[in-house]
Amino acid sequence: MIQVSEDSIKKTDGSIDSPKGYQAKGIHCGLRYSKKDMGIIISSVPAVSAAVYTQSHFQAAPIKVTQDSLKKGAHLQAVVVNSANANACTGEQGLLDAYEMRQKTADILGIEPELVAVSSTGVIGEYLNMKKIREGISLLGQTKPCEGAFEEAILTTDTVAKKTCFELMIGDKKVTIGGAAKGSGMIHPNMATMLGFVTTDASVEEGALNRALREITDVSFNQITVDGDTSTNDMVLVMANGCAENECLHEAHEKWPVFKKGLELVCKDLAKQIARDGEGATKLIEARVTGAKSNLEAQVIAKKIVGSNLVKTAIYGTDANWGRIIVAIGDSAASVAPEQLEIHLGGQCLFRNNEPQPFSEELAKEYLKKSEVQIIVQMSEGEGTGTAWGCDLTYEYVKINASYRT
Numbered sequence: 001m002i003q004v005s006e007d008s009i010k011k012t013d014g015s016i017d018s019p020k021g022y023q024a025k026g027i028h029c030g031l032r033y034s035k036k037d038m039g040i041i042i043s044s045v046p047a048v049s050a051a052v053y054t055q056s057h058f059q060a061a062p063i064k065v066t067q068d069s070l071k072k073g074a075h076l077q078a079v080v081v082n083s084a085n086a087n088a089c090t091g092e093q094g095l096l097d098a099y100e101m102r103q104k105t106a107d108i109l110g111i112e113p114e115l116v117a118v119s120s121t122g123v124i125g126e127y128l129n130m131k132k133i134r135e136g137i138s139l140l141g142q143t144k145p146c147e148g149a150f151e152e153a154i155l156t157t158d159t160v161a162k163k164t165c166f167e168l169m170i171g172d173k174k175v176t177i178g179g180a181a182k183g184s185g186m187i188h189p190n191m192a193t194m195l196g197f198v199t200t201d202a203s204v205e206e207g208a209l210n211r212a213l214r215e216i217t218d219v220s221f222n223q224i225t226v227d228g229d230t231s232t233n234d235m236v237l238v239m240a241n242g243c244a245e246n247e248c249l250h251e252a253h254e255k256w257p258v259f260k261k262g263l264e265l266v267c268k269d270l271a272k273q274i275a276r277d278g279e280g281a282t283k284l285i286e287a288r289v290t291g292a293k294s295n296l297e298a299q300v301i302a303k304k305i306v307g308s309n310l311v312k313t314a315i316y317g318t319d320a321n322w323g324r325i326i327v328a329i330g331d332s333a334a335s336v337a338p339e340q341l342e343i344h345l346g347g348q349c350l351f352r353n354n355e356p357q358p359f360s361e362e363l364a365k366e367y368l369k370k371s372e373v374q375i376i377v378q379m380s381e382g383e384g385t386g387t388a389w390g391c392d393l394t395y396e397y398v399k400i401n402a403s404y405r406t
Contacts, residue, residue, distance in 0.1 A: 008168060009166050009167070009258065010168070011165070011166050012165045012166065012167055014165030014167075014176065015147070015164075015165055015180065016150060016198075016199055017041070017145060017178065017199070018165045019175075019178050019199050019244075020201040020241075020243035020244060021045060021201055022042065022043055022044070022178070023145045024042075024145060024150035024151075024180070025039060025040050025140050025144075025145050026038065026039040026146070026149030026150040026151070026152055026154075027039075027136060027139050027149070029135055030129070030135075030136075031083065031084035031085060031122075031132055031133075035152070035155070036149060036153035037083045037136070037153060038133075038136040038137070038139075039080075039081045039082075039150040039151075039153035040078060040079065040081070040137075041239070043076070043078070043239055043241045044241070045241050045243070046076070046115055047075060047076055047077065047239035047240055047241035047242070048203075048205075048239070048240045049074055049076040049209075049238065050070075050074065050206075050213045050214075050237070050238050051066060051070060051117070051236065051237040051238070052213060052214060052217050053235045054234055056232045058088060058232045060086055060089075060120065060233040061087050061090060061094040061095045061098040061120075062087055062118040062119050062120045062233065065098040065099055066117040066119065066237070068114075069113075069114050069117055069118075070117075072114040073114065076116065076117050076237075076239055078106075078109055079118075079197060079237060079239075080101055080105045080116060080117070080118055080137065080140070081119040081120070081121070081154050081195065082120050082128070082133060083153060083155060083182075084123070084156070085120060085122040085123055086120050086124045087120040087127075087128050088232035089124055089125045089232065090128075093127060094128070097130055097133070098118050098120070100130065100133075100134075101137065102116045102117075102118050104137045104138075108137055108138065108140070117237060119234075119237075121154065121156055121182060121195055121233055121234065122156055151163050151182075154180070156182065158182055160277055161180075162182065162270055163179065163180050163181075164179045164266055164270055165177070165266075166266055168258055169258075170244070170247065170255045170259065171246060171247060171255065173246040175200065175201060175244045175246060175259065177266050179197065179267070179269070180196075180197050181194060181195060181197070181270040181271075182194060182195050182274075183234070194221065195236075196221060196234075196236035196270055196271075197236075198237070198238040198266055199240075200238070200244075201241055201242070201243040202242070202249060202259060203240065203242035203244065203248045203249065204259070205248055208249065208250045208256070212260050212263060213236065213238050216260070216264045216267050217236055218299070219299070219386075219387075220264065220267035220268045221236055221267060223302065223389060224272075224274055224306075224390065225275075225306055225390045238263070272284065272286075275389035275390055275391055276389075276391065277391075281394065282371070282391075283315060283370070283371055283373055283391060283392045284373070284390075284391060285311070285389065285390045285391060286372065286373070286388070286389050287301075287302040287303075287306045287375045287387065288302065288385075288387045289301045289302045289379065289384075289387070290379065291378055291381060291382065291384070291385075292335075292379050293335045293382040293384055294384040295384045295386055296386075297333075297381070297384055298385050298386030299386035299387075299388065300333055300334050300386070301329055301336075302386045302387055302388035303388040304329065306389060307388075308325075308327070308328040310324040310328070312390065312392050312393035313393050315368055315392045316393055316394050318369055319365075320350065320359070320361060320364035322343050325343055325351075325375060325377075326351065329341070335381050340379065340381075341379050342377070342378040343376070344375075344378070345364060345367065345368075345373075345374075345375055345376070346367030346368070346373075347367075348363060350364075
């Protein structure tokens with residue numbers, strides 16, 4: 001996508017508040033039984049911001065409030081998030097509650113309400129407990145930042161917190177890009193039940209940031225799937241506050257490709273963490289397609305493979321049943337020439353020239369026991385490449401979702 005050496009971009013142990021000028025907090029206010037359930041990201045100054053949202057017809061109230069904030073001007077200074085309750089399909093009352101969350105946060109921080117984004121995740125169709133929300137926002141205003149608290153506060157059925165951080169140089173200025181995410185089930189973007197938050201201290205032109213986020217989302221968050229269901233709430237939001245004091249970046253700037261690559265690495269890292277943590281999952285599945293008619297067609301095929309329940313269950317059962325991969329590819333909307341397609345797994349070619357190839361079932365089975373499995377599809381339709389990520393489908397997934405509300 002972006003031809004930049006990754007050697008110029010360094011991954012660190014940092015997190016969402018590692019870039020200059022940011023604080024991140026998380027607290028327990030009683031929306032959940034004992035775990036943290038409210039979080040906030042605060043920038044010391046208004047930050048140029050951009051977001052992409054779920055494409056569900058039932059966009060939740062917090063999405064509408066965040067969209068309203070960004071319509072008033074492409075700057076945010078805070079993002080307030082609650083877990084346990086999605087505030088989705090809650091009608092006019094849900095919208096009023098989301099606006100109250102925005103206003104209460106603005107009052108606590110002493111900023112304009114339009115500088116606040118709102119996000120919620122959890123059970124659909126239940127009203128927020130606004131008494132606890134108000135108390136939670138007040139507590140967030142008083143609480144000191146604590147490492148990992150924000151990442152914990154936004155989780156639902158996730159088993160692990162998800163964070164990442166990269167550093168790069170823009171001239172003589174070090175720029176940091178941090179990220180945090182949640183997501184484990186109901187994952188099938190264009191967007192799905194996941195939240196992604198990215199912060200950077202870079203100075204970035206508003207339009208360039210917006211276009212970069214949309215393009216990068218298409219090859220990161222929109223290329224993951226857990227269960228094929230798209231939810232009501234979630235979004236990816238990026239804030240750039242300029243505290244690194246670099247020259248303002250835009251698409252004609254010589255260092256723009258470096259920044260854009262850093263942003264891509266952050267988003268892909270978070271996307272892969274979400275796919276790896278799919279509900280009940282034991283393995284991360286990566287499908288990589290080359291030689292497709294276009295990048296878009298390669299992405300379609302890759303996502304079709306990792307989204308196939310037959311492929312997912314075969315990998316869970318360590319069964320190198322390449323016929324299931326063929327079924328997934330054959331059901332895609334892409335151009336496919338069976339006689340010019342190859343399927344590789346664990347270094348072995350399983351299928352070529354529309355014929356099965358001899359391979360070691362024993363070696364394939366051993367490979368499929370690994371925690372990360374890569375399926376490679378080589379085509380000869382063109383120069384298109386694409387990658388998608390998913391997870392295996394296990395008994396535990398059914399158990400988790402059969403009792404989600406109880």
